[in-house]
Amino acid sequence: MLRGDITADWVIVGAGFAGVAFARRLAEINPTLKIIIVEAHSTRESASARNSGFVIGLPHNIGSSTAELKKANAYRNLLQEGIRQLEQVISQHDLQCDWEQVGKYHCQAERGNDRILKEYASHLDLMDEPWQMLSSEELYLKLGTRFYSKGIFTPGCVLVNPAQLIAGLSHSLPENVQRFDNTPVLGIRYGSMAEVLTPLGVIKTPKVMLATNALSPELRPGLSRQAAMATFASITDPLTDEQLTTLPPMQSWGLTPVNAIAGATFRFTSDRRFLIRQHVIPALSGQVNAAQTRQATQLHQRLFNKVYPTLGSVKITHTWSGTISVTRNGAPEWGILNKFICTAGGCNGAGVSKQTVAGSLLADFMMKQNNPHIADMLSLGKANFMPPSPALDIGIAFSLMKERYLGRKEV
16 A cells, blocks of 8 residues: 655556556556556456456457448457467466466357347458357357357457456566555646545656546546446356266356347356356446345356256355446547546456557557557547436436347346
C-alpha cells in the first residue's frame, strides 16, 4: 500500500491485463522511466484474475460485408498479437499458468435452428480460418454431454489459469516498474501536473494511464462510454475416478454458447473440475452482493445437473463474480482522454488477449513508436456515448431481457 507522497513519470491505475501490458511495454521503450502501478485490491483479487481463462484468438462476431470483414481481420490480428506477446513473456520468465492451446467449441443447445452456427461458419470461411462442425454425438465424445445439438470447433484459442497468469505477468515486470496493491485512487487533481490521490499518499505525475475499464468512472474526464456488467462463475469439486468412468475420456476443453447472455460458458480443467459461467447483471457501481452470488450458485448447480445428469453427486464448491466493461457499439475506449490521461478500456468480455495488446499498443502510441498494429486498433472505431441513469439502466435492462428471450432455448 502506498504511504506518503511520491513522484513518477507515469502512473497506471489498475493492474489488470491492460495495465500490466502497458507498464511492461513502456519500460521496454524507456528503461529510465519511473513507472508506478496502483491497484485497489491485490492481483489475485482483481477482475483479471477472476475471468474464465479463455485467451481468444478470433472475434466472436465477424460480419459478411467488406467493411465488417476488414474490421474482423484487424480484430483477429490484434487478438493473435496479444497471444503472441503473452507467449513471449511466459516463455521468457517461465510462468506457470496452465497455458493450453486446445481450441474452443462454440455450441448451441436448440435443435433444428442452425442459422447462427451456419452464419458463423460462413464468416470463418471468409477469413480462411479452419473449423469443424460437430454433431451432438461427436460433441458427446469430446465434452461428455448430449445437451448440445451442434457445435463448431476452432483451434485458435488458449485456455489458462487466469489468476496464475496475471500474477506471473505482474511479478515479472521490469525493475523500473513499482506496484502498490490495496491502494485505491480516490481522484485525480489537475494543475501543472496531475496529482493522483490515494488514501495515504499523493503521486505527482505528468501522465496517467487508466486501466480500470468501466470501474472508477469518476476518474475519466469527458462523456461516459462504458458500463460495468457483472458475470458469475462457479467451479466444482474435482471429479473422482468413479465419476470419470461415467464420461468418455476427455482432455481439457472450453465451450462458449451461441448466445453469450442467456447461454453458459463451460470448461473442463486439467485438474478434472468443471467451470460454469452464466448469468449477467448490471453492476454500474461495480458492486455485487452476497444474495446475487448465492442466486448464481443455485442457477449454476441446476444448469450443471441439466447438462450432466449422470453427475448429480458433483457439487459446486466456489462461486465468484467479476466485472466486464461493455460499450454500446462494441468498439473500445482507447487513446488519449486529455493532456494528462490515456486509457485502454471497453473490453466487451474478450479481455485477456484483447486487453494485453490494447495496453502494449497504447504504450507504443503514447511514445510515438512505429507499430503497424496501431492502425488495426484505430480501425475498430470509438465507443459511442452512453446516456446517464436512469436511461442507461432502462436500456441495459431491456437489452438483457431481449437477449435472454432470444436465447431461452439455450438453457
